[in-house]
Amino acid sequence: MSDKSKRSWKTKIKRGERSDVGNTLDSKRLLDSSEMENESGGNSCRCSSTSRHATDVLRSMAEMWKQKQLNDVVLVVGKHRFGAHKLVLAACSGYFRRIFAENSALESEAENQFVCTLHGISYRAVEALLESMYMARLNVDGQNVEELLHASHYLQVPFALNVCSEHIKRNLTVESCLRTLALVSNLELVDLEETTLKLAAETFSKVSDLEDFLLLPYEPLKKLLCRDDIIVDSELQVFKALVKWMEYDRRRRTSHSVSLLECVRLPMIKPCDIVDHVEPVAFLMNIAECEALVKEALHYHCLPLRQSILQSSRTTPRSIIKMSTVVTLGGHPRRSKDSVSKTVRYFNPDSKEWRYLTEMGHPLHHHAVAVLGGFLYVAGGRHTTDRTEHPTDRAHRYDPRTNSWIEIASMKNKRESFQLGVLDGMLYAVGGRIDDSTSLADVEKYNPYTDKWETISPLSDPRRSVAVATHNGRLYAMGGSGNRRISNKVERYNPKTKKWETKRPLSTPRFFALLVSASKNLFLAGGATVDQSGNLQCVDKVERYECLTDTWTSLANMLTPRAEAACTVHDGKIYVVGGYSWDSNTWLDSVECYDTAKDEWTVMKSIPKPYTGIACCTLVLHKLP
Structure with missing residues (x-):
């Protein structure tokens, strides 16, 4: 490029005119969104980026994405294909950042363009997440929240995870909290899981009578039963709820008997209730470790003066106060x-x-x-x-x-x-x-x-x-x-x-x-x-x-x-x-x-x-x- 051409190109940029490079960029808007400071007699300047500058850059990337310009990666979900920019995907998704950094699991489709096949998530969720990366918005409702949550966790998209989590929190009810607990138990969403567990603990008398309680997987049930803030009139309610869960599918769930019974505060149950309601549960008493837990509870009551040296997690009362x-x-x-x-x-x-x-x-x-x-x-x-x-x-x-x-x-x-x-x-x-x-x-x-x-x-x-x-x-x-x-x-x-x-x-x-x-x-x-x-x-x-x-x-x-x-x-x-x-x-x-x-x-x-x-x-x- 000649010196004259270079001067002509610089002039166009300063005047905010369109050039033959990046015809979707409005350079005057970009310059106006920065704070300019002259240095060395006015021959150079320092630009301090503002939030508006970041917004304009994202808007420009979205325009290029919509017009399918400069795409360098194709995402394949079943028979559906989505073009995108590796830089945007890597900036928004931990999954893609790792994939692109390792440069593995990618096949060349054309010059400078790669294809990445995704499994186990729906094309609708990928389409919505792609739009959220470029448009900074995500439409979540009761119909799509589960598949969006699963996809955003799989692809490690923090923005989408937060939006989904907040939607679930706002719409959480006694009737839905156990389904939600089962959904999020393996997603490492600590805050959402804690909110769900807290509601389930506060309403344990109600949720333990729901069918969803019987369908809870082992891990979230154990987390719930271990909580100090379960509100019940008697620890016997917790024991009966556990027995009901076990009997729903005893053949598969018997292996969890000991670890779950350890979560029940048996020493906090009255001795007469242990004799009348706990010991008669034969399938538990036939397990040596479970029988030992029941004996431990009876000894705790029989020897009150020794209780200070018999303390364990099972002797802590359920209470919202500690x-x-x-x-x-x-x-x-x-x-x-x-x-x-x-x-x-x-x-x-x-x-x-x-x-x-x-x-x-x-x-x-x-x-x-x-x-x-x-x-x-x-x-x-x-x-x-x-x-x-x-x-x-x-x-x-x-x-x-x-x-x-x-x-x-x-x-x-x-x-x-x-x-x-x-x-x-x-x-x-x-x-x-x-x-x-x-x-x-x-x-x-x-x-x-x-x-x-x-x-x-x-x-x-x-x-x-x-x-x-x-x-x-x-x-x-x-x-x-x-x-x-x-x-x-x-x-x-x-x-x-x-x-x-x-x-x-x-x-x-x-x-x-x-x-x-x-x-x-x-x-x-x-x-x-x-x-x-x-x-x-x-x-x-x-x-x-x-x-x-x-x-x-x-x-x-x-x-x-x-x-x-x-x-x-x-x-x-x-x-x-x-x-x-x-x-x-x-x-x-x-x-x-x-x-x-x-x-x-x-x-x-x-x-x-x-x-x-x-x-x-x-x-x-x-x-x-």
Whole structure:
């Protein structure tokens, strides 16, 4: 091409005139849709593409497709043939991108044009998907949604998959959800499958009576039966629905008996219903593994005190609620004439408020709590504000699934101002006091299997108000007071050797401190000590103990120094509740939270009344008042 011809061609483009190259392109429209910036004295420019530019390019490609210009691939579906552009197909379809990149399964039909034969999808779906690639629209209705969904999944067309999924969601009903579940179960459409499963779970009583339930394939049925949010009056309904599904085609479905029966929460069925309705199903009871599951459920009911160590996925109740939250129990009031609290409250993370959950059988303060197997254990403490009263040795267990209490074996020692630790499925009561003058070095271990407390190796000396926590298979006891001395001792119990080891002591002796395991370390906060004048004062210092190196690191101080408070870890953060300030001689209702990642404290919603000797823990709730 001569220089004159080149100048003539450039002039045509600048003026927006049609050239002999690409006669469907409007070059002026393309230039107008870009932001132009002059550089180097105006001899060059930089174009910044806009969404309009992309739209114009797609429109031009669609025009060429309609006019069958520059096609370089032919799609064959049965006797139907569709011309297209490889670049467009590869941009819109993961399937074609892979095929073209590998340059396989393609046969040359003519120069620079290839043929690709598609199997297992309809020509109508391919035609609609091709149009959607070029026109950015897809018409979906009840008649074509299934074949479009199948084709768009086969060809990996995200745009079409999203359109089909949204159409199905908008039109999902109780009557259609099981058919939809069967349709999408193998398509890896996680969001659509979850929406469908959620509706089926919410309406399980209805959908389990539909014929579509009997036609469900094994995999989607198992996903449904495993859900925690199935709404039924009784787990027996789930069992009966499964039996009905099995009996619809027992010969083919018996092989799934064990894996599906494992999804049924048999321990949540009343013992009388197990005897009357589960055991009589002979074809299940003739399978050894199924019989073992039924026996497991009966044992769970027969041995209620062992339930905390018999927990499994089958002992979790069906519920739309599964709230892990901070729970407080009891407490000593500010005025001695006021009643000791027996109220159990929980912190609602949505409303940011403390709300009533239940009540203990007796009011308690300076008691100890622990959570084992999802059950809340409460032990020791005192019932009244009368200082001459001895603490109790009684212990109880709370079941948040049924909102019920049961008494377990009493401790060997009456004690208050102590802590419970959980280690290897057992509870450890460490130290404490019998009265104002008598502290305990005794440590005892509770075994839920035998419902007995057993005395183990004691602390090195008698101490009350010891901070206790478990970490990496060891039980730690720090600080405390006894024999008119405040301790800085750090001791660690090894359950294998059954002995206590001495570790690096506290930099500040303290009692009524708070110890928790969080973020791979132990954190010690608060408590009280004696100043140089011999006066009690609260410790605002917070320290992190690194067990592997036996070292301490100082952290951000508490906002309100306190003793006789409660502490727990929830969602990686440390919550400190209530307590007493020796600095201001004040009962506290304030709550503060420590972020271990940010090393900072924040103020939370206060509890309704100020208490000392309050207890708290983190508990999963399955029902609310």
